[in-house]
Amino acid sequence: MSCCAAGAEAALQMDGIQPVSADELRLASRDLGDGTRQTDLSVPGVHCGACIAAVEKTLSALPGVESARVNLSMKRVAVKWRALDETPPDLIGALDAIGYEAHLFSSATDEKDPELSRLIKALAVAGFSAMNIMLLSVSVWSGADAATRHAFHLISAALALPAVAYSGRIFYLSAWSVLRRGRTNMDVPISIGVSLAVGLSLYETYYNAPHAYFDAATSLLFFLLIGRTLDHVMRERARSAVAGLARLSPAGTTIIAEGGERRYVPIAEIQPGAMMLIAAGDRIPVDGVVVQGASELDCSLVTGESAPLRIGVGAKVQAGLMNLTGPLTIEATTRSENSFLAEMVRMMEAAEGGRARYRRLADRAAALYSPVVHTLALLTLIGWMVLTGDWHNSITIAIAVLIITCPCALGLAVPIVQVVAARRLFERGIMVKDGSALERLAEVDTVLFDKTGTLTLGTPRLINTGEIKPEALAIAAGMAAGSRHPMASAIASSTRRSTLEQRSFDAISEHPGLGIEARSGNDLYRLGRASWALDNGGDEADTDAVSISILAKNGRILARFAFEDSIRPGSLAAVNGLRQLGMSLGIISGDRAPSVEAVASALVVDDFRAGLLPADKVAHIAKAGASGGKVLMVGDGLNDAPALASAYVSMAPATAADIGRNAADFVFLKDNLSAVKEAVDIAHRAKVLIRQNFALAIGYNAIAVPVAVFGYVTPLVAAVAMSLSSVIVVANAMRLRSPQAAPAPADTSAVSGVSLRTAAAKP
Template sequence: MSCCAPTEIVSDLERVERAAPSPEEVRLASRALGDGIRQSDLSVPGIHCGACIQKIESALSKLDGVAAARVNLSTRRVSVRWYEEQVPALVETLDRIGYEAHLFDADADKKDETLAELIRALGISGFAAMNIMLLSVSVWSGAEGATRDLFHWISALIAIPALAFAGRIFFRSAWSALRRGRTNMDVPISLGIILAYGMSLYETIHHAEHAYFDASVTLLFFLLIGRTLDHVMRERAREAVKGLARLAARGAMVLRPDGSRDYLPVEEIEPGMRMLLAAGERVPVDAEVETGTSDLDCSLVSGESAPQPVAPGATLRAGTLNLTGPLAIRALAAAKDSFLAEMVRMMEAAEGGRNIYRRIADRAAALYSPVVHLTAFLTCLGWIAMTGDLHRSITVAIAVLIITCPCALALAVPIVQVVAARRLFENGIMVKDGSAMERLAQIDTIVFDKTGTLTVGTPKLVNAGALAPRTLALAAAMAAHSRHPLSKAIALAGASAPHLALADIRELPGYGVEARAGEDLYRLGRADWAVTDGSVDAQAGTVLSRNGELLARFEFEDRLRDGTTEAVRELGRRGLNLEVLSGDRPAAVASLSATVGIDRFRAGVLPGDKAARMADLAAEGRKALMVGDGLNDAPALIAAHVSMAPATAADVGRNAADFVFLRESLSAVPLALRISKDSGRLIRQNLALAVIYNAIAVPIAILGYVTPLVAAIAMSLSSVLVVANALRLRGARRSRAADPRGTAAKTGRIGPMEPAQ
């Protein structure tokens, strides 16, 4: 047992993410303003309104040593000025009032300017398209003469800023390609938009019956939808690396040979340097313990949330969290060669392997653009040769460009992804990467992590009913002063018990908690420490003693996620290969695998081993789904063909995964697979519809039976047809298995947990 705990029950992985920076880290990240004042900038994503500003500024201003605090609502950043004599507890204070915060990192918190530009362009083009379409309806309804010309001129004025601002996204790309002597998908789009507007302006000046401003702006609006979705999906993968980088300590307290202490940035720490690591601090670089004992959150390495005891000689990995006692450690590697840096490199390398999807899209665009241009050009030449009418020939060529616009083709995939994502969300599953649904439908292998994935990952006291009420109340009162998972389980089980007055409460790292009540000394923790009369052996687990005599033993167990056995059975019926990879003990992994019915499993694996297994499966031609939750699973989640994590996973694990399921039931896995297969079928249907549309519409346009306005309508109808087909996915029967109101899946027990000593 170990250390002090808050009353809120949170996972150890989350605690790693939310570990507050030390005063030295805050000082290192601050900047001097002169006159003994320094400034620290904090990123606080939870700021939403004026009430948040008042609450945060008020709480920080009351801290000793704080000169001023200012909140910027637009950037969600807090600037705090403080006197350098005393470093205030900024992050801890914000966490206490309900705002998660971290030291501002300019690179990690940099705004996505491309996404902002796309959203602005999408809004402007959508607004313009709506208004021009309303004016066009009036023209179609029979407006003539001066009234019709007025509507056309108003449409032209509305379209100019919309095309100039929103269209520049395509114009820049097209011009960049043309300057290099090549084409891309944006070239025919830009030509169609510009020529349609130019021809419409010509028709308006000459008082013609038809103009096509609605065609150009509506075309732009639909294409921007697809471009925005594509950008969002591709940028999601970068969040995993940013989240993992935040686990790195900014510096460490170095102990000099002469006994002096100096806080150095982590980049300046060299192998062989001795450092002091306080409780609650992250290990800055790979190191070895020289003196001291403590409990360490090693979930980053092993995936196990139960803290592990460390003593002199133990090896520590960068990024892991020291939970209890202070340690003197010696650096084994520089920051760039540490375990955490290696994980970042593995994730970045795995991300690079996904670029194949982008290369396929680029090759398709390279083939599509020349065909469209050649078709329109030959159409124009053909009509000039046949009729000699340049105006008519250009009009037909523009109609061909518009009718062959890849709007339906561009929407065929993202619109199905959006609808499928909505259906998944309604069933408690979030999609982090749109292409993941296509990849999920292709899998033939599923690899599960154990703790926190197949199981809940939270220990539970199972013999509370067998304990005397006063004994449970006493244990809960002591456990409330510890952050150890087993302590939290005891505190939770005795939460309703009356409060007991205890004195001299203290914890001994690696052993447990002791307290006095009157003349009696109580100990809660390891049996060989708490019980001194020899009545129990050292392997008795967690016990409560009074004056060295045994009072009670505590039994814990983890449990399967709801629906785990049923989900595994359904996946097996689909013919998928199933296996378990875990950093836990072989006996525990074997027991769980037998319980759920998975024959293949490996225990004691490290993050590199999991990522290597994903690479081996890919080399065998297998397409694997990785389901994991731990920080140690992040490289494997990235390297897998597709990945999934529960919402209880660490932030890094959630960001690395393609899917995140919010409910406890593991039935989310087969449900996501079913929806992905359905969406894959609809995507293929949409692509077929786009091809059929072009096969029918293009010849008609070439023959001159289609005006630019009719071409725009046909293009819009093809888009509507694609969208309507995608919406069929919403009409499918909602899965009862993933619905919390449905039949509850049976909960499987996996036996007693071995307490960390």
């Protein structure tokens, strides 16, 4: 069912592959920014672990290739390479040399699925033939006389030969494509088994012998095609999540040129800095910043919330979001391949292609299949010939061994569970960047959280607007309007929600770590640290309780601004759930001790560290790892990236800085921190199902192989048993369901509303 094979269409086109020039290959690749490039190839002949190993090994051996990673569900291989003398490696030629047709990957998602149509037609022909031949066989088994038996065998042959030729071509062409290059795959013994069964049956029919095995040959193809079709449909379901994401990207957009001219361009031609006109009802093609207009956006793709989000000038927007109400002019900040939506698609694909320890184990076992099973069948044939001298019976038993030992169940044990788990996580708003991360997540025993932006929302809110004079608020808002600091944004937004007009100035400058300075005539205004803004340095003792910024005019205080932050929804439920799983919990933050202590107290976390630099966080994680702990790090900021990369496994919210998202293994799209607990739950359940699948596959072979070798299984029974083992493994993987989101009243009422008045430096 997961047997590796180059598809029939691939094999038919093998000799007619159109060459791809070096320039075309280079243009189709993506620059990764560190001197390497990535090329995505479509390899339709990849079907299982043995195929994956062959493709990855061949490409990795090419000069300049740094890595090759196959995505089995997408039939796609991502190759990272470094150009030697500006010449890309011959990726397509290398794959053709080992029997795999390849071409440049296209992200088009509206094409029909020819492989599924081909499988269904072959399945229908094999099923029709098998059912009718089985009816004839029942008559023979019931005691038909010699003439009737011979007639029924002839009719069976007439039904079986076209069916075997048509339905079996999927396996025959695959086997031939590798045999002619001196290799084998899992379809080779299947093809040999079917051919031997048909040949032996024709011999028996010619001599009017009591038994023929046309029913076994056609039933074997029927059951194999059922399994392969189910496997294909299963993977298509997983691919539908990726395809659904890709469809959110429009084909192009209207660009406003420098002279005001408007023209429609394909999405691939949109460059950073381009001005895009997005009408109501259109989706945003690439990430950008709103420079004109106001509207509401459907942000359910990013946040999971169905309520529209009101945005205006200066708002950052992501690719794939739907513009609902008004026209917007947006300045593009990325190319399409680097957009948030493209990143989500890549993470979903990577989740299915991860090379975890269990998967590598299954792949190695499946790769040994062909030589082992051929040797076993040959030894069985020789052994029975020596014992009985009956070549007819010996060949029949050898055929049964060839059929029953197909390790499809073993080959499916890990990837099927991994694909289903990635889809379940996606449905819960959690993106997996590496399939092996699922395996590592199931092994963690310690969870460390960053504070700001992770346990808290990281968006300060001005809480004492009523205590500030309107004139002072207008001055501060005018100074803060051009700053991107969270506290400055909070001050500026407080006036946007009112009729208060912001003050304008002759000059404004921002001093990192201190605050904002503005001049109006002979007056000097400062907004920020009291020690910097006030002539006497001020008294910042109360900043241990509340985040404070000071507005001063010529060194004398005009207003005091107090801010608060809120705990991220779902934090308490997530922490309590992880604690129930026996996890050790901790908070490591660069913030001041009082703010960290406030969050730790609200979440009942006893182990917390404050004032840590990025290197301190890495050292803390390394210390936990050295003592045998396996750490899950959850963080979001630029300063969390080293910690995320050094942890055993890591998670970050979608609102995290780009470098934080890139360093994390998981990215959750919703604001709710319950995603951490849900990811751990699904990882644990996936681990259990993988082990169950291994047990089922190994148990099947431990029982079936000896029974077949000792001659107690006919080719027909072998076909049924082999196919059922694969179906059972797939059905077991389908038991993985995402956990139901349990209500958390304590979290909603007691923690989500908690305002954490934490210490901070300046706006």
